[in-house]
Amino acid sequence: MxxxxxxxxxxxxxxxxxxxxxxxxxxxxxxxxxxxxxxxxxxxxxxxxxxALQSVADRVAEFLPYYSSVHRGAGYASAVSTAAYETARRTIGAFVGARSGDVVQVVRNTTDAFNLLATAVPGDVVHLDVEHHANLLPWQGLGERARAVTADETVTETLAVVEAELARTPAALLAVTGASNVTGEILPLADLVEIAHRHGARIAVDGAQLVPHHRVHLELLGIDYLAFSGHKLYAPYGAGVLVGRRDWLDAAPPYLAGGGAVREVTLDGTSWADAPARHEAGTPNVVGAVALAAACEAIAALxxxxxxxxxxxxxxxxxxxxxxxxxxxxxxxxxxxxxxxxxxxxxxxxxxxxxxxxxxxxxxxxxxxxxxxxxxxxxxxxxxxxxxxxxxxxxxxxxxxxxxxxxxxxxxxxxGPQWTYDVDGRPTPDPRPLPAWVTETGTGSACS
Incomplete structure (x- = not known):
């Protein structure tokens, strides 16, 4: 398949x-x-x-004169910003084949998406050991509710061990990578969807690497949740999305407590809105959403x-x-x-x-x-x-x-190298000038 x-x-x-x-x-x-x-x-x-795609940068430049508050402003710029934000949500959903009832939840990135989903899963989560930390560490926070499966030597054997684990003990969710960020290899999602659903589990796909390279269609494949990031999809403006079924997200506690996520607030309590507003407290990244939608439009045109x-x-x-x-x-x-x-x-x-x-x-x-x-x-x-x-x-x-x-x-x-390099592999000396507006050199990443 x-x-x-x-x-x-x-x-x-x-x-x-x-x-x-x-x-x-x-x-x-x-x-x-x-x-x-x-x-x-x-x-x-x-x-x-x-x-960034040039077309994405152009769309952002076109939008910026209208940037304003969303959902509550009365001014024209606010109306444009609100329309742009909600249009972006629909465009992104259409790009990945979202079902009519699905939520397109604007988040910061794939890591943010899975941290949000981890607050909403009403049971155990099964995942593979080959995952990016974005689709690994949020589940570890669930303690004994998270179960790791070791991928086998072939794809067929890996599917078999996943099925065996879901058959052994029921789970609410199977969380898998769409494409490995280390080797690029792709798992057969249609087969994994069938396995998960056969054992009463939903499936969440880390699409951070897959979506920029292959078209993914939630409804056709039966994927329940898909997460991906704008900075992987030629829209590096700080937005990502979690797209998927509404019920868990409506039932989950608000991801952030704040304005925009509520229906009514009193000193004694709060009535929370449904998703997506429920998990988008504060001022959302409208520019990022507009950029991500523009990238989806451009890639869909191929x-x-x-x-x-x-x-x-x-x-x-x-x-x-x-x-x-x-x-x-x-x-x-x-x-x-x-x-x-x-x-x-x-x-x-x-x-x-x-x-x-x-x-x-x-x-x-x-x-x-x-x-x-x-x-x-x-x-x-x-x-x-x-x-x-x-x-x-x-x-x-x-x-x-x-x-x-x-x-x-x-x-x-x-x-061998023409230049000299220190024990950390860095060229010594390094005569390459940085742009005048950069004042600090890079010192590495917290996630190596």
Whole structure:
């Protein structure tokens, strides 16, 4: 059964996608190298945070003159802002095939969405051990109500252990990733939906990585809840969504207590509104919602299958190039042919992941990510807990970007780095100037 909505093949090349959709803010940005040269930035860190589509930035600029309070203001700008916010909610829901009764809950990001859902689940939650922390840590907060299942060596065997766990002890919710943020591999959601529903559980999908690459349709697939983030979907303006069935969200305690989430307040108590207002206390991120809706519109305008074929070609090119280099190992979850998005994680024998990533940036102008990718249990399985390097593809990616990364890794293996690097992998000295308006250098992430 298909994982996502069926697509129709279209001819494509491994060059950048053409047309307005391929226009990304900063796509032709020149970045300094430690050698004193510059290079067009090859952004292969899309899985962490994608740049804004130019059409999204344009929509935000168009909206900003009307920005005002929503739902309660009498002014014209307030009326426009309210209409824009609620229109965005409908647009986002339509993009993912929401049912007529579903709630489109505007949140900050996927992590926020699952923390909200964790307050609403009326029973046990079953999840896999391959999850991003966004779809792992909120369930751990439920204590004994959360049950982790260890993914097996093949997708088929993994489905079997999930079914066995749901059959062993009833659960209210099965929470799974749509696509691994470490390996890009995709689980068959239609099969998981069938398994969950057969055992009386609902299913929540972490769509942070899947939604930007494959169309997902809640109603056709039977998914109960879907969470994803604007900053993964070319709309990095601070909004994400939880889309799904209303009853649990209406029954849950308000995610935040405050104005906008209420029907009536007295000194003795409060009558709370239904979702989505129930969980959107305070002034919402209207700009973020407008941006996310604009991204949904732009991606929905692509011919079916065009983006998938574009990324599959580039991923195959990247895998072939890396696996031809002696000492390079790519990480995979499951044996056999598995559908995947444009994410490839690898290690280079003799070099730390931190040095490889810094070297690619400093000497080749290629942006990748190193670490454990907020998926520590999975990296424990795949790489004995050690860090790795992740390259990730998206709308603006090209064969030139892929080839530059592969050539850089090949040069590192054959000749070593041209520059010097400290024990943390950072170039020393680092002569690359920062923009004048930046005053602090980066010091790493709380979620490696």
């Amino acid at each position: 298909p994982t996502t909505r069926p697509t129709t093949p279209h001819a494509t090349t491994h060059a950048r996608l053409t047309g307005p959709l391929a226009l990304l803010v900063g796509a032709d940005e020149q970045v300094p190298l430690v050698t004193g040269d510059t290079a067009r930035y090859a952004n292969l860190d899309i899985a962490a945070s994608a740049p 011919p079916d299958g065009e983006l998938v074929l574009h990324e599959e070609g580039l991923r195959d090119r990247l895998l072939a190039g890396l696996e031809a280099i002696e000492g390079v190992r790519t990480l995979h979850l499951w044996r056999g042919a598995v559908q995947a998005i444009g994410v490839v994680t690898f290690t280079v024998e003799g070099y730390t992941a931190e040095l490889v990533a810094q070297y690619l940036s400093a000497e080749h102008g290629v942006g990748v990510r190193d670490g454990r990718f907020c998926a520590h249990p999975l990296l424990e399985r795949l790489n004995d807990g050690r860090t790795a390097v992740r390259a990730s593809l998206g709308l603006g990616s090209s064969a030139e970007d892929v080839d530059r990364l592969v050539a850089g890794v090949a040069r590192l293996v054959a000749h």
